[in-house]
Amino acid sequence: MPLTLTNKLFSLYVRLRYPKAPRALSYYYRDTYNCEMHQLKYFFSDYIKKKKYKDISFNGEFAPELQFVLPFAYWHYKNGTLKSTRSAKYTKELYFFSPDHSESFDTRSNEGNYNFEVPRILYSHDYNMSKWLPVPLKAQYANDIYVYDKPILIIANRYNMEWDGPPISFYDIPTLDFIINHLKNDYTIIYNRPRPENITMDNSDVYDLNEFDWLNATHPEVLLMEDLYQENKGNANNFNHLQLMIYANASHFISVHGGTATLASYFGGTNLIISKQGPEHYFNCYQTLYPKLSGAKILHAKSNDEIKAYIHQHFAVNTPADV
Structure with a gap:
């Protein structure tokens, strides 16, 4: 389904279900549903087949990478489905668990934040994420x-x-x-x-x-x-x-x-x-x-x-x- 169409459908859903949500923040609700919808197509690969297939690439800002992308990659690593990761320079040590990490981006971009291939992006009304694990950086x-x-x-x-x-x-x-x-x-x-x-x-x-x-x-x-x-x-x-x-x-x-x-x-x-x-x-x-x-x-x-x-x-x- 084209993204413009899903945006319209989810925006209508948000307006009906969360009528008190500030209009300036309502698109974060919509984007949450976009993220959830995108994950549905990987159900067989993630839970049934479970082979190393997942290539994760992100060139957005540092905060959402730490909040959502890195724990998503770690979940795939622990799940046995992580194949490779791509991110900005100086990130190899963050992705210490990745079997193949490349530092492909010299700068981070706001456009890169809108990557619906991860469980969440930026802010959300729902942080109950199934494909998300805290990364043991301290250990x-x-x-x-x-x-x-x-x-x-x-x-x-x-x-x-x-x-x-x-x-x-x-x-x-x-x-x-x-x-x-x-x-x-x-x-x-x-x-x-x-x-x-x-x-x-x-x-x-x-x-x-x-x-x-x-x-x-x-x-x-x-x-x-x-x-x-x-x-x-x-x-x-x-x-x-x-x-x-x-x-x-x-x-x-x-x-x-x-x-x-x-x-x-x-x-x-x-x-x-x-x-x-x-x-x-x-x-x-x-x-x-x-x-x-x-x-x-x-x-x-x-x-x-x-x-x-x-x-x-x-x-x-x-x-x-x-x-």
Whole structure:
């Protein structure tokens, strides 16, 4: 059935079944049904024949790849039906289980997000996905190299264009100062905001927060992920590989919505996410989807005041919430 026709049919169905759904978000409901319909044609190959046949290719953004594509590929691997995977550069270590992985794309695209060959794309009202398994990145990349006297705390920041406008959700310098001052005695803090040359870019511009010089001058005790990459004690193949190795040894994360928060949610423990707006709020992604990735405890902060409250309640060692 042509996609334009199914879109019309599913849009009508959504309008009738979910009349209160915001019109601006209703196409996510529709796309969920498109994904489910596409999987029907693989029933025999996935459950009866069960031979290695599945070629999975994705060139969309980092967040949906981690949320949907990587767990879909892992399900096929465990099911005995995965033949190959294709994705952007610096992803080989994510697909460590793939029998044949190629890094075929130099950039990520928004158009690539709309790949109905996976169980879900972007956001959904239903995250009950049958062909989806959490990928054990923590077990795969745990090591005895990045081990410190105090537990690791990752601050994974982002300062990018959002929805074709200026940054909205990020940790500014005053907030970083609050976090570091309250937690530096209890944790080895590693700050991570990747430079464009170290990751595969999408259509979002990266801006300068001017925090690196400030960190070096004000908080020299904070380790920078980019410095650890230059040192590269673990012989990481690329920056993403290094992130996996260090994140695997951590259980405390402070991150920003999108791919930054999704990656941090793969490693258990506690992940505090700043997200001031976005479809994730309406679809309850932080309560439903993100905990599925590893069983991590997800804390969703919508403001700087909520960040501070969560720091006191869940990260400061001497508070009852940490007992």
